[in-house]
Amino acid sequence: MSRFFAVLFGVVLGAAAAAAEWPIPTADGTIWQYVLTRDGENRPGTLTRQVFAAKHPAEQNDLRIETAVNGASHSTEFLKNEGKTILETAFRNANGETQTFDPPVTILPSDLNFGAEWNYRGPVAGLDLNLPLKIVGEGEIEVPAGKFRALHFRGEKNDGLFTVAEFWFVRGIGSIKEMVTQRGPSGDLLSRNSIELAKLPALSRIKPEQKKLEASVSTSSDGDSLDVISADALQIVARWRGHGLRKNARIRAVWIAQDTGVAPVNFKVDEATVVAAVGNAFGKFTLSRPADGWAPGKYRVEFYVDDELTDTVDLTIIP
Secondary structure: OHHHHOOOEEEEEEEOOOOOOOOOOOOOOEEEEEEEEEOOOOOOEEEEEEEEEOOOHHHOOEEEEEEEEOOEEEEEEEEEEEOOEEEEEEEEEOOOOEEEEEEEEEEEOOOOOOOOEEEEEEEEOOEEEEEEEEEEEEEEEEEOOEEEEEEEEEEEEEOOOEEEEEEEEEOOOEEEEEEEEEEOOOOOEEEEEEEEEEEEEEEOOOOOOOOOEEEEEEOOOOOOOOOEEEOOOOEEEEEEEEOOOOOOEEEEEEEEEEEOOOOOOOEEEEEEEEEEOOOOEEEEEEEEOOOOOOOOEEEEEEEEEOOEEEEEEEEEEEO
C-alpha cells in the first residue's frame, strides 16, 4: 500500500487577486446583441456574443466568448489578457473542432492609437477571418443601440478572394459595427455581411445557480483543468474557489481511490481541512507523488463545506 500512504495533502489558502483590465465588459453572462444583415437575404438576422468567465482565480485573466447566429451556435473564442493585449489562444467552430494557436494571435493590441497595426485572426460579422488590421481613424457612428464615438479598424487581404473587413470599436463596450465585403478575381461581389449593435451589452437574465464551492484538478496551480493524468506526474493539485461562504467556513477535501486494483474499492487515501476566512476565498490541496509512483486507476476528490458534500471531481490516472 506504499503507493498511497506516502501521499500527503499540502494546503494553500488565499483570497482573489485583482483581475486584469479589459477594454470590453467581462462579467460572466454579459451578452452583446447585433442585427445581422447579409446581401441576398430579405430579412435581417441576429448575432449574439456571450461571455463565460473563468471560475478559478488562477484563470481570471482568461475569457470564453461564444457566438450564435440566429440562435444556433456558431463559434467559440478562448481569450487571454496579457499586459492589456487581448490574445486568442484557441478557436472552436460550429462543428466542435478546436484549433489551438501557439503562439496566441492578437485580437486587440494594448496600443489603441491611430496607425496601430496587428495580424487579426477571428470572427468578423459572422465570418472567420485571418488578415492584417489597422486603426485608420476615429469618429461618430450611429447604430440601433445609439450614437457613439468609435475607433475605426480596417483590413484587406487578396488571396484570390479580395476581402475587406471593417470594425467600429468603443472602449468599455466592444464592437459597435462590423462589415465584411468579399469579391472574386474579376471584382464581382460575392458576399457582404454586416452586424450593428442592437442594444448595450448587458448581463443575461438567465444565470445558472452558483455553487458554494467550485473545484477542479490539475498538475499545477495554474494549469488547465484535467480529468486524466499520467502516473509519472510529480503532483496532483486539487483546487477550489468559494462563493458567498460564511466566515470561517471549513473546507475539507478527501482523496479517494475508487478503483485501482491495488487498494480496496473507495479507499480513502488522505484528507485535509482548511478554514476560509472570507466568502470568496480560494485554495488548493497538493498531493505529492508516492516514491513508487501513482497507482493507475480511477479516483475522485470530494469537497465539503462545513461537512456538506458540495462538489466532486473525478480523475483517471493512466500508466
